[in-house]
Amino acid sequence: MNPFSSAQWHGLYAQHIVRDQARKVCPPPLCGQERPWVLLQEGRRGTWRAAANYYTSLVGPADDDPRLQADVQALLGWFDVRGESAEVAVLDLAPLALPVAQNLGTGLRQRGWYVRHRACFGNWYLLSDGRSFEDFMAQRPSQLQSTWRRKARRFQSGSRGAAIEIIVDPERVAAGMDAFEAIYAKSWKRPEPYPAFIRAWAHACAEQGWLRLGVAWVDSVPVAAQIWFTVAGKAHIFKLAYDEAYAQLSPGTVLSGYLFRQALDVDRVHEIDYLSGDDVYKRSWMSHRRERFRLLACDTRHPFGLARAAVERAREWRLMVKSAFGQ
Template identity: 35%
Template sequence: MRAPREYHSLDDVRQALAGRLGRGHVPALFGRLDWFEALHRHCCAQLPLRILHAQEGEAEVWLFLVAPAPRRISALANWYSFSWAPIFLGAPDPAAQARLLDAVARALLAQCAQIDLYPLEDGTELLNALRRAGWFTVSRPMGGRHLLKMEGRSFEDYWAARPGRLRNLVRRKGRNSPFALSISDRLTDDLWTDYVDVHARSWKDAEPASGLDFLRALAEREAAAGTLRLGFARLDGRAVATQLWTIEHGVALIHKLSHDRACDGGSPGTLLSHAMFEQAIDQDRVTLIDYGTGDNGYKRDWMEQRVPLQRIDAFNPRAASAWLPAARTAISALVG
């Protein structure tokens, strides 16, 4: 096996990968190079990149990381990321995956004092590799993803199984509703202006400019690929609720929701959700809908499965600077 290589430039990574983490090769959005490029450019460009690559024959592993402090590294991920994981190429079997992870874990031990990785859906193999390399590790549950598996159901079947309070709300608010609903797979300057306008009046905290730039880049890229679903509810022509979804390979991802708090009484966001789910299920024929991270109570009404997420913190026992953070993290994990 070659010694792991570290990259500090996404341009160099793109050249090394030669398209192998592009849309045509990677079905999942959160494992593509353009996802990591946009996330770093718009949301954390001030953080140095630490991208690790190990190879054994045709098998490879890539870890997309950043360095928020000297001798500390973190996953290249944030609140827009539904998941983060090592990315394997060349279809390595479990034994080969373990050897590749062992190699990068040893390389990190020689350079770093502390690692934090989140959100992981299943970090078992990575955790084991870190421990074999000599890291002191703490793994703890942290939030979850909310999923809906369609299993061949129509929207009518799905809707009949929703909680009565949700169905009654949609029935009452939908009767003589003043809101006009629309769903677009295109992105125009006018639609984006509407999106930003709704978000400024939303119950959510104000989106930082960098976040809006990231979301626009995402929407533009996915619109070009035909996977964008940008929904609006309008009152007298003005947008009062919006949702940004993507749909690809039968999987719908719900990225962002916003609504004008002044219109809460009419529930435009709920009515828009009803329309978005109906189109995704009956027209786009999705097999899975992913509401992303966060345990917001309203997600339980729409979804049926919660997948727990995991955070891994690893500390280099050879680095005295890691001892106190390690003790604090271990105690925090014990007390929940």
């Protein structure tokens, strides 16, 4: 299951974010109403995009979803009857797993659409292979191992009032999110554009039993926080921040270690996903990397779809010429 295509995610996304960006949102009726595939937001001239932004790590089925083929066929069926639902000239979906982009692209080409897909961003992840946390840490780079061992002792001993909390219960979410927001405001990160959405998602995850909200405390002051959620055997690392004033304690590294231990030894997940981006620090924790893709498809039977396809073909031609002449 991909939580970014869950009913919980779609509902909160539509409530907090889409209302500012789109005229209409349509959840295609795929594989039963209880299994929404993607929210589509309507743009101009028959252009439909995935209702997704920087919060969304994956649209549609995950790479290993056994229902992937059925979901893709269901979405293609929705386009086949688009006259009864919505006229679609251009479809813009991202970020997609590669097998989804390939299968959906093949089906649309067979229906006469112009299709292209390209990489969006890298996605680092860990396949646990049944490893314990101790085995996992023994395989990390020596610098990470050393930092974890030295800095974790302080939190384990409780010196300077240091403590780690992992919040899973709905009753503690409000306090945990207060701590997260306080840390985020002191971190290097830019202000959160939709803080109410993040807080609402944390509450929704707690209600589903998914939430793993970690907070590192020093003398009752929150110094690092991370929002993880674990769904169907996969742990997703969603948000993280630390207070730079406490950088000498490496609270972010220590907290990460505790949450990895929770995922590997307690939740027994088979995968841990660092979601979007190629940040250097992710390589030290993860074992694999894959790409997420954007699919752009134009219905050449539609005047605007044909025009957009012509623009895209011209762009491809220019890139080929530029590459051929080394410019």
